[in-house]
Amino acid sequence: MWRIKYFGKKAEEQVFKVLMRLACVSVIFAMGMIVFTILKKGLPVLSWEIISQVPKGGFYFGGEGGILNAIIGSLYLAFGATILAFLISLPAALYLNIHLKKRKKIQDIIRLFIDVLWGIPSVVYGAFAFGIMIYLGIRTSLLAGIITVAIFIIPIMVRGMDEVLKTVPITLYEAGLSLGSTRYELSYKIFFRQCIPGIVTAILLSFGRAIGDAAAVLFTTGFTDSIPTSLTQPVATLPLSIFFQLSSPIPEVQERAYAAATVLIIIVLIISISGRLILRSYKPNRME
Amino acid sequence: MNLQEKIVVRDLNLRIGNQHILKNVSCIIPQKKITVILGPSGCGKTTLLKSMNRLTDLYSNVKITGNIYLNGQDIYHRDLDVTDLRKKMGLMSQRPSPLPMSIFDNIAYGLKISGRKKKRYMKLRVEYYLKLVNLWEEVNDRLNAPASSLSIGQQQRLCLARGMAVDPELILADEPTSALDPISSQSIEKKFIELKDNLTIVLVTHTLRQARRIADNVIFMYLGEIIEQGPACEFFDSPRHELTKGFLKGSFN
Amino acid sequence: MIIALTLIIITPIVVFFSLYAKSSLLLDGNASLFELLFSSSWQPSEGKFGFLPFIASSVFITILSVIIAAPVCLLAAIYLTQYAHPWFVKLMYPVTDILAGIPSVIYGVWGILIVVPFISDIVAPFFNVQTTGYTLITGAIVLSIMIIPFILNILIEIFRNVPVELTEAGLSLGATRWQVIKHIVIRKIKPGIISAFGLGVARAFGETIAVLMVAGNVIKIPDSLFSASYPLPALIANNYGEMMSIPMYDSALMFAALLLFVTILIFNLLSRMTIYRLEKQL
Helix, strand or coil: CHHHHHHHHHHHHHHHHHHHHHHHHHHHHHHHHHHHHHHHHHHHHCCHHHHHCCCECCCCCCCECCCHHHHHHHHHHHHHHHHHHHHHHHHHHHHHHHCCCCCHHHHHHHHHHHHHHHCCCHHHHHHHHHHHHHHHCCCCCHHHHHHHHHHHHHHHHHHHHHHHHCCCCHHHHHHHHCCCHHHHHHHHHHHHHHHHHHHHHHHHHHHHHHHHCCHHHHHHCCCCCCCCCCCCCCCCCHHHHHHHHCCCCCHHHHHHHHHHHHHHHHHHHHHHHHHHHHHHHHHHHCCC | CCCCEEEEEEEEEEEECCEEEEEEEEEEEECCCEEEEECCCCCCHHHHHHHHCCHHHHCCCEEEEEEEEECCEECCCCCCCHHHHHHCEEEECCCCCCCCCEHHHHHHHHHHHCCCCCHHHHHHHHHHHHHHCCCHHHHCCCCCCEHHHCCHHHHHHHHHHHHHCCCCCEEEEECCCCCCCHHHHHHHHHHHHHHCCCCEEEEEECCHHHHHHHCCEEEEEECCEEEEEEEHHHHHHCCCCHHHHHHHHCCCC | CHHHHHHHHHHHHHHHHHHHHHHHHHHCCCCCHHHHHHCCCEEHHHCEECCHHHHHHHHHHHHHHHHHHHHHHHHHHHHHHHHCCHHHHHHHHHHHHHHHHCCHHHHHHHHHHHHHHHHHHHHHHHCCCCCCCCCHHHHHHHHHHHHHHHHHHHHHHHHHCCCHHHHHHHHHCCCCHHHHHHHHHHHHHHHHHHHHHHHHHHHHHHCCHHHHHHCECCCCCCCCCCCCECCHHHHHHHHHHHCCCCCCHHHHHHHHHHHHHHHHHHHHHHHHHHHHHHHHHC
8 A cells, every 4th residue: 555655745746846847947938939020020131331330211101221220229328227226226235234233123124125126117107207207398208217216226336346245244334444455455345246246237237217118208218210419308218119110010029029039138138148147157266 | 683782884985976975984873972074064974964864865976985874784785675774864954954844733743744743643643742842832822823824943943843743763963052042952962862862963063162062972074074983072182183173272173 | 306206206296286286166065075985976067976887887897807816917927037047937928018009999809808708608607607808807807917017927927026035945855846935935025926926916007098998887786707897997087088078977987997006006005015025025
């Protein structure tokens, strides 16, 4: 009788092992399929012309031109938002980790707060920003987009930096803030060597989120055929370029959408892989 | 096969990744005695202990050469059922690890998975083992309370009772009293001395005094190698190796 | 530095109050809160704002997507933390990174290219249903893949935090690896697993663009897997342009945003708190 029970035990485990492997494989397959589908549609239409020209004749109907407006626009937006977010996130993360090191309870509450903020979708920020813009009578612009996206990515950046900063032992902080200059410099160097890869990765990932986000920019940046020359002009972004042009009846316009999707996905792939590589290449060098 | 030898380890080499943790380890665990594996921190004693019931299989990147025999059988043999092997050796860890269940279920778990599900049988066994570790008086009115509600000393005794409930032939204990207060420690040590009439006990510790108190047999390790092993009186009164002498004098941690 | 931190902390408070202020026009109007939430007549030009179709769509699509994603994530997390070779685990990292980094508009494109035809040409006919493919189930499928890397990472983190002594104790009692996982490990971290799913719900609830592109955008309470749906974020994103032309429309959309904000906030808060408490225990 115990023989059957033994087989029963083993059988259940085997069945689940198969299911588990299937689950992992499905995830890998899903990723592959998504990347492949986009590249398959987009790579054939990707050409020098398309990425170096702005749409001619209106982005929805004009069959000529390319997506340069969206590429430059997205870069302006993402860089602007990332820099703005960085200026706020780094001091906040440093304050959280240095000055509040002794007050664990407050640290925990703030970390919880930031984690919760992290989950708020960009559409909420977009609606909020839009409401304010209407109230103040501002039109859609690059600046509005930068500010809104920055607000959206700040929790992501702070969290990423906090993850790295909290692994640094307190002695390094204290040594960095007191005593003689040589010891200060030395500990500062060690501190940065440990943290810089993590901080760079946090910035990189936030940049990736900023460039890919559509919901916040939908409300705040508008869309245009041209490349903005000042912060108060509307700007085109890659996500919206895809969104608006995909459903066009004109095949050339659709092609532009696919090209934009390809550019976007290539950017994202580069960011993800470099982020991983940076983390991996620096981790073994941890010095205590 | 010598009936007095419960476990025989021969030329065991264990590597995790690039680290050579156990180097040419050969030793004998005698039947129905308390064998203490002694040594400074990091010398590999826990790894040696865990290799005896193949818990080292859980580590990734582990490579083992050499043999370990239990009752004359090679425990790394292909056809051997590992769960059966592990059931023969009750484990106690440094930090008590009560299962996330009630006090009753902790002890009954081992019985349940070996197929004995009769309620009355389980009730009797649970009571028996709780009495064995002197916990019955303290907990019989709250058997359904979660095991985590017990004090650390009580939890450790619960873990001992739990391990005993599956009728093991050995107990492997990895510094079981290092997290406990002196009174609980003493109670566990006393229990081991009582149990050795029926079981073989292998105890890892880094405190000399505990070893002196309860060891019948000592294995002294340093940096992954066995330096000296033998009956306790020989070990403590007339150590042969320089390192042993140094350790006994307390000149290194 | 403290200014930066304070800025970050007051932002959501500002957002909340301004959304609330904007919605107050609607809330003080003719309809009660109950009517707003549970009536299904949506005619902005007549001043009727029943949010039920949108709320129902959001709820259904979110629950569906979590139902699809949860078992996959749980199984994968168990495999990766308990059974898999290290090289396989290393392989999964970039896969989940990439999935997590893909922008939602790209998920939308993929949904339109692959999932929509799949549903309309293969799945629906199998059930004898006619559909355009822009349905509740399509949105749920796309959404589920979007939340998988998210839930998976949290689950892996939780499983990794279980002390190895617990597994060793279970194995020493004669349990197989699988029994230890089933009876002991999962039991120990159950609140964490539920919270991971809770966070997935929060994430799915707020997803805008991808869902907008494939879920149908028809105002009605979805009555089958193959019916079109219109989740709350899609409502906001599709209609913000007309906000100013109809009285109280802007209030209504802000109210929708407020609903999203509050719901997601609550889910996130409860889930995060549970996970924090669990990690303290381990």
